[in-house]
Amino acid sequence: MIEFDPIIVLACRYSLALLFAHAAWTKWRAFPYFSATLNEYRLLPPVLVPSAAAGIVASEAAIAVGALASPTATFAMALAAILLIVYISAIGINLTRGRNDIDCGCGGPESKQTLNGWLVVRNLLLVITALVGSASLVLRPLTAIDASLIGLVVLTATVIYLALEQLLSNLPRLDALDEIME
């Protein structure tokens, strides 16, 4: 069993908990939109899409909650890694089909990200984060400094992630501009 320092493992777990909680929330809030988006991936027969969409939202919510407590965290992180690999495959299949103009469905209707290779890179990094988060903790007493360090890492990682997301959603706008100016 791989063991890491609690700061590293817990920071990964809490960051992903935050990420999946947000993902589940935006998908739930605009559920019909998410179902339509999932349908656009053209991977499932339309009959199965609503239940699959509900399953995804439920899994994301379960990961967010499960990551917080030690007994369930390893399982939650493994589920996160599997879910992310499923996303990577779904995006990869549609990219090879040349359907790069569909919405990624990562956030709500406002996020408007179209599929591109960077999403695969981003999700691979998240898979690595989930795998680190699934490791066991090296047993040592945690002090207040450890706790505040974990908080700082989660905060910084979240802000950097948001900045990357923003840059990704800028991409199609830049492409649209290029297309006009050509």
Next chain:
Amino acid sequence: MEQALLISNAILWVMVIALAITVLALARQVGVLYERIAPAGALMVGHGPEVGDPAPVFEVDTLAGSRLKLGGNRDDARSTLLFFLSNSCPICETLIPVLHSIRKTEAAWLDVVLASDGTREEHELFVENKGIGEFDYVLSTQLGLGYQIGKLPYAVLIDGSGKISAKGLTNNREHLESLFTAKELGVASIQDYVHGKDVA
């Protein structure tokens, strides 16, 4: 020494967080900038009949059962906005309120016709759910093929003499209105406008 390292570490944390927030703010501003400097207009993609060409003439049945002639010279010189949509396209649905308002404000010179293809039952349900019963709604695969519609929502503006005065991919209100502006200015598309081509 250890004291200095601790202080330096704390300062570095503060600066890393401040920098991360700055990068986020910058990325947002860049996004807003892209949006602002893009001239809003319907992008002309694909092929099909060109702007300025006579529109292909189609005789189609509306969902309500009446017969509708699209294209060709019209005695009343009214223009037609042919709006291609689908019941499975989320962006199309966001444009329905815009179509309602266009139908009202431009009623003096413009007819709005919605076009799609598929089975009659699912589209009747769609029309009922979305409250778009007052529009002429036609189902015709031929029509989509005639204009070579590849992406939705797509709109074609046909003038009273049956010529295509503007067409393009319309993702929002600005794009739809740009078709009317294109008709007034006699410019074929947003690409031509940006490049200063004179098509009039």
